[in-house]
Amino acid sequence: MYHYPIEFIPEGKNSAAYYSADPPKNLVVFVHGFRGASVETWNDFANALPLTPGFCRSDIIYYGYDSMEGQAFDQAADFLAFLDRHSTPRSALRPDNPPVYEKIIICAHSLGSIVARFALLESIKAGFAWRKQCKLVLFAPAHNGARVQSLLMLSLPGFYKVLGSLLMYNRPVIDDLRPGSPALVKLESETQKYRDTGEAPILSAQVLHAFGDKVVHNAPFCYDTFCTGNPVRGRSHVSICKPEMGIYDTPIQIIEALL
Amino acid sequence: MNQQINDIRFKALALNFRQLPYIGRAAAAFEKAKETGELATLLRFHGDEAINLTEELYFRDDMDFFIGYYAIVTAALLTGYVSAPAPADLVAEGMALLGNEHVARYYTEYYPLILPQVFKTAVLSPAATGKDLAQQELDRQFELLLLLLRSRMKDEDIDSFLFLLDDGAFRVGNLGWVDIARLWDLIGDNRELQKIREEPVKYQQVLSLISGFSKFINYLNEYAALLKRASYNPLWHAVAWELEGYWFTRLKTKSGDTLKQGLQRLGELVRAVSMSGNESNEPLEEWQSASAGELVQAGESLNYLMQEEHQSLAQQLNL
Numbered sequence A: 001m002y003h004y005p006i007e008f009i010p011e012g013k014n015s016a017a018y019y020s021a022d023p024p025k026n027l028v029v030f031v032h033g034f035r036g037a038s039v040e041t042w043n044d045f046a047n048a049l050p051l052t053p054g055f056c057r058s059d060i061i062y063y064g065y066d067s068m069e070g071q072a073f074d075q076a077a078d079f080l081a082f083l084d085r086h087s088t089p090r091s092a093l094r095p096d097n098p099p100v101y102e103k104i105i106i107c108a109h110s111l112g113s114i115v116a117r118f119a120l121l122e123s124i125k126a127g128f129a130w131r132k133q134c135k136l137v138l139f140a141p142a143h144n145g146a147r148v149q150s151l152l153m154l155s156l157p158g159f160y161k162v163l164g165s166l167l168m169y170n171r172p173v174i175d176d177l178r179p180g181s182p183a184l185v186k187l188e189s190e191t192q193k194y195r196d197t198g199e200a201p202i203l204s205a206q207v208l209h210a211f212g213d214k215v216v217h218n219a220p221f222c223y224d225t226f227c228t229g230n231p232v233r234g235r236s237h238v239s240i241c242k243p244e245m246g247i248y249d250t251p252i253q254i255i256e257a258l259l
Numbered sequence B: 001m002n003q004q005i006n007d008i009r010f011k012a013l014a015l016n017f018r019q020l021p022y023i024g025r026a027a028a029a030f031e032k033a034k035e036t037g038e039l040a041t042l043l044r045f046h047g048d049e050a051i052n053l054t055e056e057l058y059f060r061d062d063m064d065f066f067i068g069y070y071a072i073v074t075a076a077l078l079t080g081y082v083s084a085p086a087p088a089d090l091v092a093e094g095m096a097l098l099g100n101e102h103v104a105r106y107y108t109e110y111y112p113l114i115l116p117q118v119f120k121t122a123v124l125s126p127a128a129t130g131k132d133l134a135q136q137e138l139d140r141q142f143e144l145l146l147l148l149l150r151s152r153m154k155d156e157d158i159d160s161f162l163f164l165l166d167d168g169a170f171r172v173g174n175l176g177w178v179d180i181a182r183l184w185d186l187i188g189d190n191r192e193l194q195k196i197r198e199e200p201v202k203y204q205q206v207l208s209l210i211s212g213f214s215k216f217i218n219y220l221n222e223y224a225a226l227l228k229r230a231s232y233n234p235l236w237h238a239v240a241w242e243l244e245g246y247w248f249t250r251l252k253t254k255s256g257d258t259l260k261q262g263l264q265r266l267g268e269l270v271r272a273v274s275m276s277g278n279e280s281n282e283p284l285e286e287w288q289s290a291s292a293g294e295l296v297q298a299g300e301s302l303n304y305l306m307q308e309e310h311q312s313l314a315q316q317l318n319l
Helices: A045-051 A072-086 A111-126 A129-133 A148-154 A160-167 A172-177 A182-193 A250-258 B003-018 B021-036 B054-078 B088-099 B101-110 B119-124 B133-153 B156-165 B180-187 B190-198 B204-229 B234-243 B245-272 B282-305
Strands: A016-018 A026-031 A058-063 A103-109 A134-139 A206-208 B170-172 B176-178
Touching: A016 A045, A026 A072, A026 A111, A045 A058, A045 A250, A045 B133, A058 A072, A072 A111, A072 A172, A103 A111, A103 A129, A103 A250, A111 A129, A111 A134, A111 A172, A111 A182, A129 A134, A134 A250, A148 A160, A148 A172, A148 B282, A160 B190, A160 B204, A160 B245, A160 B282, A172 A182, A206 A250, B003 B054, B003 B133, B021 B054, B054 B088, B054 B101, B054 B119, B054 B133, B054 B234, B088 B101, B088 B119, B133 B204, B133 B234, B156 B170, B156 B180, B156 B204, B156 B245, B170 B204, B176 B180, B176 B204, B180 B190, B180 B204, B180 B245, B190 B204, B190 B245, B204 B234, B204 B245, B204 B282, B234 B245, B245 B282
Parallel strands: A026 A058, A026 A103, A103 A134, A134 A206
Antiparallel strands: A016 A058, B170 B176
16 A cells, blocks of 8 residues: 555645655646536546655645636735645654655646646745745646636536636636736746746746647746656647546656656 | 454554544533433434534534444454454443444334444454455455545535535535535536636635535445446445445435436537637537546446445344
8 A cells, every 4th residue: 555545634625645655756737728527627647646655745626616716816825825734744544754754846737837836936935935945737737828718618627618618708717817917917927037046946847738728828938847848748738637547657757757 | 263363453443533633522522412312312313303513513423433443344344354352442442332322223124324334243252263365365455445435535626515415515615505416507508608707816715615525426426336346245245335325325315316416518518619719629628528437337326326236234144
């Protein structure tokens, strides 16, 4: 057994953790996107990671939040509080929790990328020591903006897409996702500010884009790097972050390489 | 099963489902009601005397979750996720709760639930031996089932919608009383939805109900998919169905058809929506096609969950 049974944690919404049975070295945090769900957005990750030897010393947390509420920056503030609390191992099931993690890998999808990056920017301003352990992996990030109509009509998971697109236009977070919004302008300018500083490695994300993504704008952002040379074909905005064991293992391989 | 893993799993179940504020509240209220002799009244059948007082509603809600915890433990035992012996305090509390005559009448006569009825047998049964690969896969699915259940339990929008589905109604500003029929009218009319969209604060309750409807359908889709994945193991399958037996039974007797009416109204709306101005029609057409697919899947999930053969746990356990 590499990991303990699922442990629900109170922060966010339906956040769930799989803590390592052995003293952990790393924390891997997953942050879903617009109308996503803590675990379900990530599909086979929840099945695959507990069985993957490379993750045996990693605590895995699926962070959930109500992406319909508030603005992206508001969600980032909550996520920052969560990160600060969980930057030290704290499983209730594991008898001995070590004092620190060596690495904290934050994997985010779509809107979650904006939430995660804003949170890390604030962690720099706050001077949190744990920020130096962080690395970002972003799947179909929305940091260049989203085609809002497509976001609402095509990317909402499952049954949400039926009614969601008819009801969600007035949500503040939708404004945040429009190209050139104040939130995205601020995100870029604040990230650029740290380009040639010691904070750059924290904010320099590894990015995976879906070829022909119908929802977000694929383009370089600040000093991020692309995980694969080209956008991934055969995956969509929704499926780019969902590994399928034996068919599409790229997301798992990217994260495992960072551990 | 490795005893250490077994102990950890019992501990995880308690951490995730017993150590919740409303369960603690229920346990304390249960003890107090026993002392004051009010338990029979508080747990009466609603058909004999309506439940109107807020305190009574809260007590019964909390007790449902308290009994529900032991239903989850029973399910975990029956599916092999955990094995006896269970922790002594769990056994003692479970026996005291489920063995109480008024509680027992509540979940056997008034609102029949099978899992609490077999708790005693399950918790005293000999431990299962061995852990083959198939069982490991079922254990993973059981944890995903717990995640799914937990997401439904804590969701206020789903709660509000299920209240409506159970013949409840809310008073909403200038809309008056909104029951399930009125909700379907609202959902089926794009002009009404536009009003709601433009004044989200004023129509917050309605938005919550619509969100609850979406979430509940999504929940049923995921539950049906999970049951289908485990269909090769009839006992596991039956136990997993029984964990939501109350709602799934009501799907068959009443609310399934009500939900289908809602899906039908929604289908009409989806077909009728058109773009205005200079916006491209491509996303709209793709959305209409995808939404039609979702509506079909929702109907299939409902039909699957309503099938007669799902209600077979009693037969499998020879009850």
